[in-house]
Amino acid sequence: MICGALMPAFNTLADFPPDKFSITAYCDACGHSGHLDTAKLPPELPMPALDGLVVCSVCGHRQVHFTISYKAAMDASGMIGRG
Numbered sequence: 001m002i003c004g005a006l007m008p009a010f011n012t013l014a015d016f017p018p019d020k021f022s023i024t025a026y027c028d029a030c031g032h033s034g035h036l037d038t039a040k041l042p043p044e045l046p047m048p049a050l051d052g053l054v055v056c057s058v059c060g061h062r063q064v065h066f067t068i069s070y071k072a073a074m075d076a077s078g079m080i081g082r083g
C-alpha cells in the first residue's frame with residue numbers, strides 16, 4: 001500500500017476543463033491525431049471511458065489513445081489565475 005494516494009482510480013472530463021487543458025487523440029492503427037472536442041462529451045465521463053467511445057475519424061479504428069496537455073504551460077503569457 002505504498003504511494004496509493006498518488007494513483008487515483010480515474011479522473012473525469014470535469015477534471016480537465018477545455019479552457020485549461022487540451023486533449024489530443026491518437027489513432028493506434030493509422031497514426032491520425034486530432035484535438036478531442038470535450039465540449040461534446042458529458043463532464044462526468046470517466047477518462048477510461050474515452051477508450052471505447054472515441055473512434056478514429058480517418059480509419060474508424062477504436063484503438064485510440066490520448067494525451068492531455070496543460071494549456072497554461074504552453075501559454076505562460078496568457079491569462080492565468082481565474083478560478
Ligand SMILES: [Zn+2]
Binds near residue numbers: 027030031056061
Ligand atoms: Zn485511424
